[in-house]
Amino acid sequence: MPRIPILPTLVVAAAVALMIWLGFWQLRRLDEKESLLAHYAAAQTMTAEVSWPRDAAGQKDRLYRRARIDCVSAANRSSMAGRNANGESGMAQTAECTLADGSKALVVLGWSRLPMAGGDWSGGALHGVIAPGPRLVAAPPVAGLEANAIPDPSEIPNNHFAYAVQWFFFAATALVIYALALMKRGRK
Structure with missing residues (x-):
């Protein structure tokens, strides 16, 4: 049985782990974005006027x-x-x-x-x-x-699920390519 190269395997494993982490991070961002969009949608229905935001934190809370x-x-x-x-x-x-x-x-x-x-x-x-x-x-x-x-918050894109799928696909693709490379190396 051919020996598996240690350094390339570690590099691929680290890259795959990073891509999987990024996929789960995008899923967490999806929940955050949905919550934010719900907050903005609720803000649209409020009729009371608020003061002009003086800082970034105030801006986020007062949008829409x-x-x-x-x-x-x-x-x-x-x-x-x-x-x-x-x-x-x-x-x-x-x-x-x-x-x-x-x-x-x-x-x-x-x-x-x-x-x-x-x-x-x-x-x-x-x-x-x-x-x-x-x-x-x-x-x-x-x-x-x-x-x-x-301004309408429904125009704000929420692509985090698509990004998560993309990162998981990249991780799977990297594993398949590396497995094919190892099989080709083993035949030589």
Whole structure:
């Protein structure tokens, strides 16, 4: 019986163990992501407005909630690709708001077919939904713009199960290839 090479076998075993661990890690992430998406879906149904998040932890807890901010001044006007409430493609009009405490907030003022529309808005009270970024998507829109699509957590991908299957498949493939290599080596 031919001898099994120790170092290559250890390397393959370590790689397979790592791939299996990554598969189980993705399964754990699946549970976490489903919990997070359920939290976001529940947040969408809440009508009470929350304060603007000041840090990353606050942002995660307040995503998809309604909020109100008072924009003392607006600067850095821009536009980015976006969809309106009817699902049409166009430009989401954005501005960087300075809040009363000096902090900044990115706001989506509304939607138009043209870039840089609604340029006369200089600040004021805004109501809307906190979207990832974070950014406040104004609802209702301001400056004569149309309504943007309201952020929807169902658009967040949850591919962790597919990733887990992929890692388990990689581990099985590595084992099969190594077994075939050992059989070929044994015939020589």
